[in-house]
Amino acid sequence: MSIKVENLSYIYMKDTVFEHKALDDVSFEIKDGEFLGLIGHTGSGKSTLIQHLNGLMKPTSGKVFIDEDDINSKTTVKKTIRERVGLVFQYPEHQLFEETVFRDVAYGPKNLGLDDNEIENRVRFALDMVKLDYNEIKDISPFDLSGGQKRRVAIAGVLAMKPKILILDEPTAGLDPRGRDEILGEIKELHETHKITVILVSHSMEDIAKLVDKIIVMNKGKIVFIDKPSVIFRESLMLESIGLGVPQATKLARELKEKGLDIGECLSIEDAKLQILKVLRSKKND
């Protein structure tokens, strides 16, 4: 499923002294099956933008298309958009409310009007995707779970809608390193096995570099860059000037290159290891 955004602008508290333009003439396109990263400093408009992609916010001007459907036209039913575009908010565990994990995850499918059989299938599927054991966990109260498990249940609540496009707003905030890697791994797997289009908002350049195919960089409500990670992270000075950075591995490669080592671009630990080994070994053979 594809997303097309045309000249989107949004102004908070229009016509008051607090008026603030959070999105300023934003246009881009995302193809079916892409894994996209959205980065930008605090207040650059990331959360505002993603809420426009499933119709939770109405543009001040501009249009949003999901598979050619203008989501804000009168003929489009909002529910079908929200079924297609799943949105996981920051700290999603704060939205849990049911007495059991099963019922909480089933809330979305129920709203879609599915029958009980299908609802159960969906809950199984969703809990499975976030690596929670259905039989073990379904009757437990979500409030008795650990932080990482709560986060997973909340994400499952969105996955149970079987969205074709999944948007996550900083899904790993507050988790320890292992929890972080596990959740990101599950998202990656979902993308690969189910061919879901994923948009990931994150402040961690390391995670973005490791996972995504394409990056959108935002600054003050505008898109300043859309490109492959290898291209974006080449611009470390520009990124720093707008309050962002590059992964440590990339920084290392850049500084080594400045010292005259023949090292190409690196985005991950693995890249850096191979590149450095290559350089060191070729020196030895001289």
Next chain:
Amino acid sequence: MTNMIKTESVKHEYTSHTGKSIMALNGIDISIEKGEFVAILGHNGSGKSTLAKHFNALLLPNSGTIMVKNIDTKNEEMLWEIRQIAGMVFQNPDNQIVATIVEEDVAFGPENLAVESKEIRKRVDEALKAVDMYEYRKHGPHLLSGGQKQRIAIAGIIAMKPECIILDEPTAMLDPSGRKEVIDTIMKLNQEEGITIVLITHYMDEAVNADRVYVMEDGMLVMDGTPKDVFSQVEKMKSLGLDVPQVTEICHELRKEGIKLPADILTVEEMVVELCRLK
């Protein structure tokens, strides 16, 4: 050297509402020196926050003792002295700001300590300058960024003239620039004012600056040492559900391939120097 905080076999047990009991701290012996910058790491639920709350008598141990500047935290008469000596900053900036104006919030602590009003004014101004937020003194806190709010929270503690500040994941909800603001502020307070810092965090790169790193697991301290000692044990850190800085891991991988590098590289700069030497 004098002790700031010293604990002896501290145990703490919670009873959850289902009646199950959880040993959140299971025999902690730690001694933190005056002026030290200590980082505490550990996965979710390992007991870090529980330990931190023992350092200023927000929680009392089931057994064992905690001495803050040689005052036993069980001594109820000294409760307010202890809390004045050891201030605490929490994770969520929104839930620790009391007042609707920045300077009023910073004044909250000294007001509770019955400091005289002229002196409070002076302390508030100094504290706001120390965290570089003086120009925001008349603002409403809800209009500030996360990093700015956390600095206000730190100013609120500094105005109480503490000797030690305990920060429980102060950067967890912030973006990279907000995190940097907070960490720079902490480092400055440690180096220039000599305030003892206890920093709890999930970000390994923040712990790199500490004098000493402790790692917790299931209510116990399982590792301690300088950042170099601790982070050079890459496999062990990973087995504890933690991480190491990316360069340290690259270095570790290269060493496995037989490249002769020191194990304890923590920064990009060190790594560049070492690799250039090999070349």
Next chain:
Amino acid sequence: MIKDITIGQYIPADTPVHNLDPRSKIIITFVFITALFLVNTFFGYIYILAFMGIALGLSKISPKYLFRGLKPLVFIIVLTAILNIFMTEGEIIYKLWKLTITKEGLIQAAFMCIRLVFLITGASLLTLTTSPIALTDGIEKLLNPFKKIGVPAHELAMMMTIALRFIPTLLEETDKIMKAQMARGADFESGNMIARAKAMVPLLVPLFISAFRRADELAMAMEARCYRGGDKRTRMKQLKFEMRDIYASIITIAFGGLIIWSRF
């Protein structure tokens, strides 16, 4: 939507009105409102207008901003007008089926609406120029004499401060949870009363949990900052009557006198 309400949002500035002791301002507002209800002729409103004008001019708040605060309350004003127009008996000037418009009705409606507008703008001038903290401080101090008869002055003031502090946070939170549930297909807008009430559960449960968590964390943070009730506390900003408070009092007394005199 909820955030568009500007009534009562403090605008910091350095003007004689802002700098007045909150106690003076509370008492002046009190006198002003009493006077407003004492006025019984249109001519009497001139004094009110003059008083308001002086206060507004000194406070440097733009009249436009003040009047925008009326927006959410337009409904109440219109309702007052309509009720007065149609319910007052007297000389009929227009008749539509059973509804009659009388001359007295029109006059009465205009009179009441002006009173309402002055009431709202007067009260919002107080909150626009007084920080919530100062306001609660003022209330605390004014209530202090009643402590002896069991009025918990400090606790009331503290509760008000915290409520004011957390209103924006909780509004934001409500908005966020609502959107999160809408993203899961929730529908808060359609259906009958029962269906709508039911649809609120997924909003209210997380909201309560979050409010309790916040309260818990805030209590912990306050304790960590040595809060132990109001007894031994000192204050950074001590309330002090100054010359300007005396001037303001004189003007207010003169104003009150004028109003009473105008009734005869």
